[in-house]
Amino acid sequence: MQIIWSDEAIADYHQNIDYFEKEWSSQVALEFIEDVEAAIELIKRHPALYPLADYRKIRKAVIRKQITLFFRVQDKRVQLIRFWNNYQAPEKLKF
Numbered sequence: 001m002q003i004i005w006s007d008e009a010i011a012d013y014h015q016n017i018d019y020f021e022k023e024w025s026s027q028v029a030l031e032f033i034e035d036v037e038a039a040i041e042l043i044k045r046h047p048a049l050y051p052l053a054d055y056r057k058i059r060k061a062v063i064r065k066q067i068t069l070f071f072r073v074q075d076k077r078v079q080l081i082r083f084w085n086n087y088q089a090p091e092k093l094k095f
Helices: 007-023 026-045
Strands: 002-005 058-064 067-074 077-085
Touching: 002 007, 007 026, 007 077, 026 058, 026 067, 026 077
Parallel strands: 002 077
Antiparallel strands: 058 067, 067 077
16 A cells, blocks of 8 residues: 655654654654554554544554554555644644
């Protein structure tokens, strides 16, 4: 399957990496990158493993307890929509 990153997903991804490097360490940032890569590989092979998020056939993959990746599968494409910080108010989440 082809992976398509939304502009928001790209921005969220880099924002999380920057946060982990600044507040924790480069090692934590690297672990996050590896976790994302592993999740994307699993999504490509078995997207239905991840539960629906109750919104327009969007699925969610917990990358870490504080970060969830929202994605949509259409035909042979996976669209990465957002990397959401779970500590934010859910009503702020926009797709």
